Amino acid sequence: MAENKQDPSKPIQLEVQMDEVTAQGLYANLAGVTHSETEFIFDFLFLQPNQPKAKLRARVISSPVHTKRFLSALVENIKRYEERFGVIPERAVNITHGHS
Numbered sequence: 139m140a141e142n143k144q145d146p147s148k149p150i151q152l153e154v155q156m157d158e159v160t161a162q163g164l165y166a167n168l169a170g171v172t173h174s175e176t177e178f179i180f181d182f183l184f185l186q187p188n189q190p191k192a193k194l195r196a197r198v199i200s201s202p203v204h205t206k207r208f209l210s211a212l213v214e215n216i217k218r219y220e221e222r223f224g225v226i227p228e229r230a231v232n233i234t235h236g237h238s
Contacts, residue, residue: 164195178205 166182183192
């Protein structure tokens, strides 16, 4: 019987499959995060300027381990972005007048 052991020195080649609609992505300009002991929930919303309601565009539920890896990936990518394009300014969010 043949064994299917992956050589740990070789990175796994991951093929991502997606339909055309998913590949287009969704725009969100507001996000909310909550958690329980076993998962983190990320709500991505779109808020139009001068509107009192936001539309939920996507909800992602993730394990704590994956969420921490995601945070590390975000920190690293923001660092690379700022090295290339300059510091991203922080600004206060005014929900009644829109934001990004």
